[in-house]
Amino acid sequence: MRLTTAELVERAADIAAEARGAGAAAVLGITGPPGAGKSTLAAALADGLAPGAAVVVGMDGFHLSDQVLKAHGSRDRKGAIDTFDDAGYAALIDRIAGRRPGSPPVYAPEFRRAIEEPIAAGTAVTDEPLVITEGNYLLATTGAWPAARSRMAQVWYIELPDAERLRRLVARHHAFGKPLSDAEAWARGSDQRNADLIAATRDAADLVVEWV
Secondary structure: OEEOHHHHHHHHHHHHHHHHHOOOOEEEEEEOOOOOOHHHHHHHHHHHOOOOOEEEEEHHHHEOOHHHHHHHOOHHHOOOHHHEOHHHHHHHHHHHHOOOOOOOOEEEEEEEOOOOEEEEEEEEEOOOOEEEEEOOOOOOOOOOHHHHHOOOOEEEEEEOOHHHHHHHHHHHHHHOOOOHHHHHHHHHOHHHHHHHHHHOOHHHOOEEEEEO
């Protein structure tokens, strides 16, 4: 389904309004393959809603650190499903979904691309009725991912034609320090293997959208 930012903001506003009316917090998941525009859409939704209505919590804050990945021998597969703390992410989403107005803040980690590492307590979740979480594996069926999904009101899957998605991925990797040849190899190698796994979860989404 092709939807504009305004149309998606309207859908997100409905979820937020329902949560506010129930005196609870709703979690909206945004998923899709690497380079599809998940973090950009999540930010656009939060910016498009009323002030204080939404906050973004990224799954990427649960990347294992480079030190841990090197110890596991998986640094060259960073971004694969087994290079995340899925149980930690599920526990965070459970805490967020259980919040009530006036509850103490919940602090979430965030991922800093400039250093390619997660940092603790980078985002505070307070009394926002809508928490938007984005990441690759929200619909995965292994590990603790289903526990996280069970606490989300909806999960939207973002599609983008592969040629454009790959172009964006290469540009992003290059912008953050990879030589162009390495950026292209990573996008067509490790990233593509992850994209194939994520594509297999597409039909479990509440909404499949081509964002325009």
